[in-house]
Amino acid sequence: MDLGLPDWVADWARDVPKLKVAPPGPKSKEIIEKDKKYVSHAYDRLFQFTMTKGSGAAIMDADGNVFLDFSAGISVMNAGWGNPRVVQAIKDQADKLIHSLANDAYYDKEAEYAELLAKISPGGALESTFFGNSGAEAVEAAIKLSRYYTKGYEHIAFMGAYHGRIGNALAMASRVKYKYGHGPYAPGFFFAPYPYCYRCWFKQEYPECNMLCIDYLEKGILEFGGPSNSPASIFVEPVQGEGGYIVPPKEFLPRMRKLCDDKKFLLVMDEIQTGLARTGEIWECNSAGVIPDLLLTGKASGGGVPFGACMAKRSIMDVWRPGSHSSTFGGNGMSIAAGLAHVKEILAQNLTERSKVLGAHAMKRLNELKDKYEIIGDVRGKGLMIGVEIVKSKKTKEPLYVPQIQGLAWRKGLMMITAGMFGNVFRIAPPIIISKEQLDIGIDIFEETIKETQSKMT
Numbered sequence: 001m002d003l004g005l006p007d008w009v010a011d012w013a014r015d016v017p018k019l020k021v022a023p024p025g026p027k028s029k030e031i032i033e034k035d036k037k038y039v040s041h042a043y044d045r046l047f048q049f050t051m052t053k054g055s056g057a058a059i060m061d062a063d064g065n066v067f068l069d070f071s072a073g074i075s076v077m078n079a080g081w082g083n084p085r086v087v088q089a090i091k092d093q094a095d096k097l098i099h100s101l102a103n104d105a106y107y108d109k110e111a112e113y114a115e116l117l118a119k120i121s122p123g124g125a126l127e128s129t130f131f132g133n134s135g136a137e138a139v140e141a142a143i144k145l146s147r148y149y150t151k152g153y154e155h156i157a158f159m160g161a162y163h164g165r166i167g168n169a170l171a172m173a174s175r176v177k178y179k180y181g182h183g184p185y186a187p188g189f190f191f192a193p194y195p196y197c198y199r200c201w202f203k204q205e206y207p208e209c210n211m212l213c214i215d216y217l218e219k220g221i222l223e224f225g226g227p228s229n230s231p232a233s234i235f236v237e238p239v240q241g242e243g244g245y246i247v248p249p250k251e252f253l254p255r256m257r258k259l260c261d262d263k264k265f266l267l268v269m270d271e272i273q274t275g276l277a278r279t280g281e282i283w284e285c286n287s288a289g290v291i292p293d294l295l296l297t298g299k300a301s302g303g304g305v306p307f308g309a310c311m312a313k314r315s316i317m318d319v320w321r322p323g324s325h326s327s328t329f330g331g332n333g334m335s336i337a338a339g340l341a342h343v344k345e346i347l348a349q350n351l352t353e354r355s356k357v358l359g360a361h362a363m364k365r366l367n368e369l370k371d372k373y374e375i376i377g378d379v380r381g382k383g384l385m386i387g388v389e390i391v392k393s394k395k396t397k398e399p400l401y402v403p404q405i406q407g408l409a410w411r412k413g414l415m416m417i418t419a420g421m422f423g424n425v426f427r428i429a430p431p432i433i434i435s436k437e438q439l440d441i442g443i444d445i446f447e448e449t450i451k452e453t454q455s456k457m458t
């Protein structure tokens with residue numbers, strides 16, 4: 001497999017990073033000042049610079065600095081920033097019809113995209129799709145649909161889960177940071193421990209634990225933890241994303257499938273972050289051979305345009321009648337055209353395989369760093385969805401606050417975002433079309449940053 005950059009990547013985006021001025025430069029500063037005055041401060045704004053254009057795995061700021069991107073816009077731009085097939089599809093669609101009125105009329109590309117999603121769905125079993133505008137909206141659709149279908153109203157989510165910032169999706173978020181000041185939340189949501197083996201909730205070791213965390217869900221939470229036996233759905237991230245890029249043991253998904261079958265919950269697989277080649281699979285649940293009842297996609301499936309979709313087995317989706325759910329912009333011309341082109345590109349370029357190959361290379365290098373540096377506590381991942389957990393010491397595993405390390409890497413030209421319940425996990429999740437050479441350059445910068453941080457600590 002050729003692991004170089006695709007031909008279409010711009011010249012300025014090849015030999016990166018390249019910084020002309022210390023970021024944020026004067027032009028970025030000017031824009032940031034105006035932004036701070038008029039735009040809500042709710043966004044975290046980790047990077048104090050202004051993005052102006054992207055190509056491949058590189059981002060240029062307003063001052064002409066070029067950064068290497070290890071975030072893919074939070075796992076959105078899997079086939080690369082500025083992918084010409086996606087850009088052309090957006091332009092062609094904009095020329096014809098921007099808003100397709102999917103609420104009230106039919107539109108060729110919407111049917112084409114739904115057909116493609118059905119074909120590539122796990123086991124080809126999720127044949128019907130509801131289109132919305134964001135990941136969180138896909139989650140809300142799944143909550144409504146699972147209640148409508150089961151007539152139940154109780155849901156299981158996991159500690160460390162993230163399913164979005166609105167309504168019931170927010171009720172399933174497990175971090176105080178997301179929920180503080182926004183309650184009260186709807187009743188009916190119960191939390192189970194996710195198999196976070198590096199920090200086992202029960203201080204056990206895998207595999208000797210026999211997955212005690214799942215026993216706790218089955219025999220503790222469901223029987224004595226408060227539900228009234230009105231099951232609707234269990235929401236599972238097959239690799240926990242915002243919770244810290246946590247890869248569960250291989251038994252986890254099959255046991256969730258069995259639990260749902262036994263207790264009559266619908267299994268909802270939230271593949272909004274994991275899907276579409278990020279983990280080296282089209283859907284991560286394929287790696288366990290598990291077919292969910294509903295599958296949620298967002299992020300990469302919109303090709304960079306706001307998008308979310310809830311795919312379901314036909315027998316489940318068909319309980320909804322016309323008018324049961326709706327959205328003015330769901331199935332919108334721009335997002336459908338961009339998403340369809342992006343998914344086609346992911347398939348045509350075999351990005352699942354590329355993600356596996358590059359991911360294996362990155363995992364090897366990062367594990368070598370783990371052996372070398374005391375502050376790297378854990379390295380885990382699938383494909384190009386890799387988490388590096390930073391600690392004060394390997395022995396205590398006490399989380400080390402990482403924004404300073406993140407800032408240091410950024411000033412060297414590497415954009416990395418974080419995750420984790422303690423905010424101490426770096427995500428290595430670049431656009432999958434990144435070259436092996438660029439991936440190595442990024443890991444070299446990451447090492448320099450870790451080395452400098454550790455030497456300052458001792």
Ligand SMILES: Cc1ncc(COP(=O)(O)O)c(C=O)c1O
Nearest residue numbers: 134135136162163164241272273
């Ligand atoms: C697993 C998962 N579900 C849902 C969401 C929410 O998606 P959105 O931000 O598009 O609403 C996210 C976003 O990060 C996510 O990672």
